[in-house]
Amino acid sequence: MTAKANVLVTAAGSIVGQGIIKCLKMANSSKDNPVKYGIIGADMSAQAVGLYRSDFSVLIPSASSPDYVDFISKICKEQNIKAIFVGSNEELMPIAIAKERMENETGAIPLTSPINVLTTALDKWKTFEFLERNNLPCPKSSLPENQEELIRKFGFPLVVKPREGHGSLHFYVVNNRDEIEYAITAIQKAGWHPILQEYLESKDAEFTSGVTVDRTGKHIISAISMRRILKGGQTYKAFIDDFQDVRKSAEETTLKLGAVGSINIQARLIKDEPKIFEINPRFSATCPLRAMAGINEPDIIFRNMVLDEDIKIKSYKKFVCLRYLNEVYIPYSTYEKMTNTRKIENPDSLIADYF
Numbered sequence: 001m002t003a004k005a006n007v008l009v010t011a012a013g014s015i016v017g018q019g020i021i022k023c024l025k026m027a028n029s030s031k032d033n034p035v036k037y038g039i040i041g042a043d044m045s046a047q048a049v050g051l052y053r054s055d056f057s058v059l060i061p062s063a064s065s066p067d068y069v070d071f072i073s074k075i076c077k078e079q080n081i082k083a084i085f086v087g088s089n090e091e092l093m094p095i096a097i098a099k100e101r102m103e104n105e106t107g108a109i110p111l112t113s114p115i116n117v118l119t120t121a122l123d124k125w126k127t128f129e130f131l132e133r134n135n136l137p138c139p140k141s142s143l144p145e146n147q148e149e150l151i152r153k154f155g156f157p158l159v160v161k162p163r164e165g166h167g168s169l170h171f172y173v174v175n176n177r178d179e180i181e182y183a184i185t186a187i188q189k190a191g192w193h194p195i196l197q198e199y200l201e202s203k204d205a206e207f208t209s210g211v212t213v214d215r216t217g218k219h220i221i222s223a224i225s226m227r228r229i230l231k232g233g234q235t236y237k238a239f240i241d242d243f244q245d246v247r248k249s250a251e252e253t254t255l256k257l258g259a260v261g262s263i264n265i266q267a268r269l270i271k272d273e274p275k276i277f278e279i280n281p282r283f284s285a286t287c288p289l290r291a292m293a294g295i296n297e298p299d300i301i302f303r304n305m306v307l308d309e310d311i312k313i314k315s316y317k318k319f320v321c322l323r324y325l326n327e328v329y330i331p332y333s334t335y336e337k338m339t340n341t342r343k344i345e346n347p348d349s350l351i352a353d354y355f
Helices: 015-029 049-053 068-078 089-097 099-106 115-121 124-133 144-154 177-189 244-257 287-292 297-305 332-341
Strands: 003-009 035-043 056-059 081-085 158-162 172-174 194-198 206-213 220-231 234-241 261-270 273-280 319-322 343-345
Touching (some): 003 015, 015 035, 035 049, 035 068, 035 297, 068 089, 081 297, 089 115, 115 273, 124 273, 144 177, 172 177, 206 244, 206 297, 220 287, 220 297, 244 261, 244 273, 287 319
Parallel strands (some): 035 056
Antiparallel strands (some): 056 343, 158 172, 158 194, 206 220, 206 261, 220 234, 261 273
8 A cells, every 4th residue: 555645845946855856756656666755845935946846835934044943843734744855955954953853743754864963974174084083085184274284295286165065166176375365265255164175186087975874873775876977066977887896985984974864975086995075964966866776765765764664775777877957837827826925736837848
């Protein structure tokens, strides 16, 4: 018998939120899947595309608002939400901090890692300290006040980026001290804190690995790796294959970190050794690619954490993924209703089948 479950996807307009919605729709289209998801999309903006591909959509305040958690809890009660999928980094910590309260008050389970995992993974300096402490290969890093030691050891180029940032925003490859100062100033003006890193030069593109961990935090449910080519900080082309060394490194890192649920680990191969430079403690924007390969991370995490299913996926399909832009068309009446009422059920939208 197929279970029915309403789930909330936040940041429905983000590439991560869109990916989660795609995965849930893929699960719904499978005849054998034990769950049928009702998808409730939430975002700050009426122009968020995921709102118009969900079953019910609502506008919410930003994660920095004092009303954010109460607003999310209200939606969970009204829509009988069983689980919360978080679509942005900014929402992870507020939801995780309120996790126990939200579960008790609403019955909805936030699908996030523990707070200590988020604290480490959302700060690239703390990520570096964790990797070094656990003898996990990673690029050498420093804070701005200790940059001379890094320069003496590695010379130029170096990388300067925000400790808190994600994607390619304010990511700089610098070739001298003047460029370092420019990058540091730009990052600080944006309200973030800079970190300097060894530049990892590799003939291979980046690798990204998705690992899911069961509700106990002790057992790997699935792991999948892909070599990726970036455009604008996001995966543009992906080569999904075994990449055993990269995948095993990601699994080891995930368990040592103590993650629960879904986590995404980025690395480069340097002399055949995976060097990890970033950990994203959430679902990835590439989760639809992984679902097509046979590992639907949002679905299996829900089934494990909410339905208590024991799941273990040992293999996946290998293929090449070439991404492209597409459009969603929304009638003005639908958009105006979303803007004026701040919520809408079964929104009218169209994706043209022209490619």
